Amino acid sequence: MKKIAVLPGDGIGPEIMAEAVKVLNALDLPLTLEWADVGGKAYETSGHPLPPATLKLAQEADAVLFGAVGDWKYDKLERSLRPEQAILGLRKALGLFANLRPAICYEQLTHASSLKPELVAGLDILIIRELTGDIYFGQPRGRRTAVDGHFPGADEAFDTMRYSRPEIERITHVAFQAARKRNKRLTSVDKANVLETSQLWKDVVTEVHASYPDVELDHMYVDNAAMQLVKAPKKFDVVVTGNMFGDILSDEAAMLTGSIGMLPSASLDANNKGLYEPSHGSAPDIAGKGIANPLATILSAAMMLKFSLNLPEAAARIEAAVQSVLAEGLRTADIWSEGTSKVSTVEMGDAVVKAITTTKTIKS
Numbered sequence: 001m002k003k004i005a006v007l008p009g010d011g012i013g014p015e016i017m018a019e020a021v022k023v024l025n026a027l028d029l030p031l032t033l034e035w036a037d038v039g040g041k042a043y044e045t046s047g048h049p050l051p052p053a054t055l056k057l058a059q060e061a062d063a064v065l066f067g068a069v070g071d072w073k074y075d076k077l078e079r080s081l082r083p084e085q086a087i088l089g090l091r092k093a094l095g096l097f098a099n100l101r102p103a104i105c106y107e108q109l110t111h112a113s114s115l116k117p118e119l120v121a122g123l124d125i126l127i128i129r130e131l132t133g134d135i136y137f138g139q140p141r142g143r144r145t146a147v148d149g150h151f152p153g154a155d156e157a158f159d160t161m162r163y164s165r166p167e168i169e170r171i172t173h174v175a176f177q178a179a180r181k182r183n184k185r186l187t188s189v190d191k192a193n194v195l196e197t198s199q200l201w202k203d204v205v206t207e208v209h210a211s212y213p214d215v216e217l218d219h220m221y222v223d224n225a226a227m228q229l230v231k232a233p234k235k236f237d238v239v240v241t242g243n244m245f246g247d248i249l250s251d252e253a254a255m256l257t258g259s260i261g262m263l264p265s266a267s268l269d270a271n272n273k274g275l276y277e278p279s280h281g282s283a284p285d286i287a288g289k290g291i292a293n294p295l296a297t298i299l300s301a302a303m304m305l306k307f308s309l310n311l312p313e314a315a316a317r318i319e320a321a322v323q324s325v326l327a328e329g330l331r332t333a334d335i336w337s338e339g340t341s342k343v344s345t346v347e348m349g350d351a352v353v354k355a356i357t358t359t360k361t362i363k364s
């Protein structure tokens, strides 16, 4: 029996997690689910966004299924107590340095994308984002009175962007290996024309390329990459980049697929133990309305079955069920278009479960 830590979190987190859990239960797998509070919810109940009991559960589990954390009402809290520190803390504590964000435009959603259908039809790119380094974790950071710069004496804030060679090497190996299993093209995204961290990034990626001569490598500056993603997204196969650039580019890529509610993710350590979460946040603007798209979370559960639990057939059943409900014309509000049927979060989850159980009945 494998143990899954289920951490729904805040905002739409509990709504989308309920649907993902429903789908996992429908598969009748040897899994034990254990729930814990995280983010703002945990702050309310225990005074910390990542309480020791939640961290212990995540560390002991075979995999973590995570909803989302955050709410505007916590914006004035000191940073270490804000809900977002929970996901950052989990990534760091579990060593989840490799974040895989597949941006796939399902055939049925070609018209839901913000781009022209011909630009996104058949789109299948994989963004690999380094997840435990960069400016999100770099020290020192803080507030001080400026002693130099344009305004000496002014209130000033600073963060530190940093990367070490081994950090870049390990994510680069993950990216080349992923590209090898796909179309053998890797784009490394940086800002080496300005940033020293990016120059090291580019040098290391180029060096590691020597071990993967069968994969075609190109380098692109992040501003150009942001532009190319909306100009000709299908030119990309695998993209590897740092934590902040990957955070931004993956939200951009989400819209190529129709909605950020479609983009799952896997965050892996060196042994493929992982945390699985949608690429979006807690969406406080739509929380409690029953309209959030649960598919990114459901597809994240499929990634969990594939990468951490060695249950690829079960994962494939979820993916097939998602395609089948989309083919039926069912759409949550974010991907709805004329001629399709608008459904709620719960109805979408129910439809995926029905598609799974129907397939099971036909097979048995």
Ligand SMILES: NC(=O)C1=CN([C@@H]2O[C@H](COP(=O)(O)OP(=O)(O)OC[C@H]3O[C@@H](n4cnc5c(N)ncnc54)[C@H](O)[C@@H]3O)[C@@H](O)[C@H]2O)C=CC1
Pocket (backbone or CB within 6 Å): 012, 016, 067, 068, 069, 070, 071, 072, 084, 087, 259, 260, 261, 277, 279, 280, 281, 282, 283, 284, 285, 286, 291, 292, 293, 294, 296, 334
């Ligand atoms: N991993 C995590 O837990 C993350 C947490 N956050 C936190 O989430 C909170 C909200 O951040 P935002 O910048 O608004 O980003 P967001 O991703 O939560 O929402 C951005 C927009 O996308 C929509 N959206 C997101 N998920 C959706 C879904 N499943 N179905 C339909 N529409 C969806 C929202 O309604 C909103 O209009 C903040 O506190 C932020 O720090 C943000 C990103 C990741």
Ligand SMILES: CC(C)CC(=O)C(=O)O
Pocket (backbone or CB within 6 Å): 084, 087, 088, 136, 247, 279, 280
């Ligand atoms: C707390 C943030 C770093 C989370 C986020 O935006 C993400 O991982 O995509």
Ligand SMILES: [Mg+2]
Pocket (backbone or CB within 6 Å): 247, 248, 251, 279
């Ligand atoms: Mg993000």
